[in-house]
Amino acid sequence: MHPRNPYRIPPDFKELALKFPEFRKHAKQKLSGKIEIDFKDAAAVRALSTVLLKRDFNLEVELPPDRLVPTLPLRLNYLLWVEDLLQLAKPPTEQLVHGIDIGTGACCIYPILAARMKGWHFTATETDEVNFKCSVDTLERNCLQTHVTVVKVSAESMLHGNIDTTKQYDFTMCNPPFFDSDSFGPKSRSEKRPSPMCPKSGGSTSATEIAVKGGEVKFIETLIKECHELKPCVRLFTTMVGHKSSLVPIKAFLKEAGACSWNETEFCQGRTTRWGLAWTFCDNIVLANPPLSRRKNNVKGPPPLNYSISREQWSSKGEFSVACVLLKSVELLNSLKMEIRKVKEKKDRKAVEFIAKENTWSNQRRRQREEKRIANQGFEQPELKKAKIDAATLEQQNNHKFRLKGLLLVEETDADFISLQLQWIEGGLGRESMNQILQYMKNHLLEK
Incomplete structure (x- = not known):
């Protein structure tokens, strides 16, 4: 999951059940006391998405019962990946971002999240009448009409005739139907394994949302052809891919179409994995190594830093x-x-979880010694000496983009010991910053 995705830490279902009656009726308490929902129940998944949109993004959304339910971790993974790619494709001096969402779905989920979180502008297209009306209603309910325009289009074209080609767009995004309507059902990775039910969770959809003639490979091939003709007005094209086996033929189409650069990534949310594919026809944009690529499963991240406290010490x-x-x-x-x-x-x-927007932990011992010396001597420290002490952090304090994010876990290991674990998530100087913070905590945690 993307490091900036707020759902890296799963939401507290107990808290949601207490706060939202509409979610409470789908929550079930296990014998262990843990609160869970049935992810195969479309109504439960719909309630979860609705209350999370309300609580975390101040978005009021009503999802129709017979359309695809947008799960937020996956949608945010896709949006955050697009944001990373824009750092490569878009000059930093330009502030306005305008994207195109092809087939926006029942509530215009990508545009409303991006508009609320990032202030992005969107042109969203939709062929389904129910989805179109629901998306228009969602924009009006959340006062986002100035940021998002929904266009009702025919199924004959994805981009041609659906956008204003006199404008410049930064990117397109698309969540295509994954399955072939002529052989409906997901692909099995082994002939011995039975094909799973489709969709696996929250199975409330219309057939056109999850299946199309030729499947996602044919759909994206058609999209690539249209993208090639619209390359003067769009910098970056992206799509989600539902099957890993689809990536090879799709990338062959990209090469044939003359794409200058392309990139793929994984969107991993619990048991569900999807893939993202981005390409460009601009020779001044390189997508070869995006800022964020998901590590392979056999590559472990840095272990947490540990500190153990005994009952006697405490x-x-x-x-x-x-x-x-x-x-x-x-x-x-x-x-x-x-x-x-x-x-x-x-x-x-x-x-x-803790977030620091400036480095306040470097050289703590030196600072304390100087403060103590000044207090004992009774006079102010010379300005030159102060500058030397603060030099290590002055650059980071002046850098408004500095940000460190980490996780502190406090756990009882047995009756006489409690452990502290510091886990780096993103930013700062990585593990070095965690080491410095842990050292600071060791020096002060047992003070009287």
Whole structure:
């Protein structure tokens, strides 16, 4: 999952059930106390998407019962990948982003998310009357008409006649029907394995949304041909791909069409994997190595940094519990001017996500020594000396793009020990930043 995807940490279903009655009726409590929903139940998936859009993006959406339910982790993975690619395709001095969503679906999901999160502008096309009316209603309900225009089009063309070719567009995106209407059903990776039901979860769809004559390969081949003719007004073309086996023939079509550069990636959300394919006909844009590529499954990320505290070490601090250790740890992170977000809650295991927009932890010991020396001497430090102390972080503090994101996990390992784990997610100086923050916590966590 993309590092900036907010659903890297799954939503708390218990919290959603308490806050939203429409979700509560689909929530079921297991004997262990864990709250779950049936992801094969379209109504439950629809309720989940609706309440997450409301809670996390302030978007009021009503999804029709007989159309495809947009699952947010996948949609956000696609949007965030497009944002990464735009860093390669779009000069940083240009602020306005205008995209095209081909077949926008029941609620214009990509455009409304991008408009709300990024302020992007969209032209969204749709052939289905129900989807078109629902998308128009969604835009009006959320006052997004100035950012998104929905166009009712015929199924005969994807781009021709559907967009204003006098304008310049930054990208297209598309979530094509994955299956062949002549041989309906997903491909099985082995002849011995039975073909799974389609779709696997949240199976409330119309046939035209998930199946088309020739399947996704034929659909995207047609799209590539239209893209080639519209290359003067669109910088970057992208599409989602449902089957990994489709990538080889589609890339052969791209080569035949004369694409200057193309790139693929994976969108992995739990048990579901999709693929993204991007290409361009602009010879000044290189998509060979995008800013973000999903690591292969056999490549492990850096292990978390660990620090263990014993009951004896904590004796002077009061109650020895996960909650108390987490509270003190959060106080230290707050002292470093970090933004804290609670992500997990259990009696013996708690976690928070933290975000820093400036480096406030480097050279802490040197700063403390200088502050102590100044206090003891009773006079102000010379300006030149101050500058030397702050030099290590001045550049990052002046850089408004600096950002570090990490995860703190506090867990009871046994009755007499509690462990702290710091996991780097993105930004900063990577593991080096985590090491510095952990060292700061070690120096101050057991202070009286």
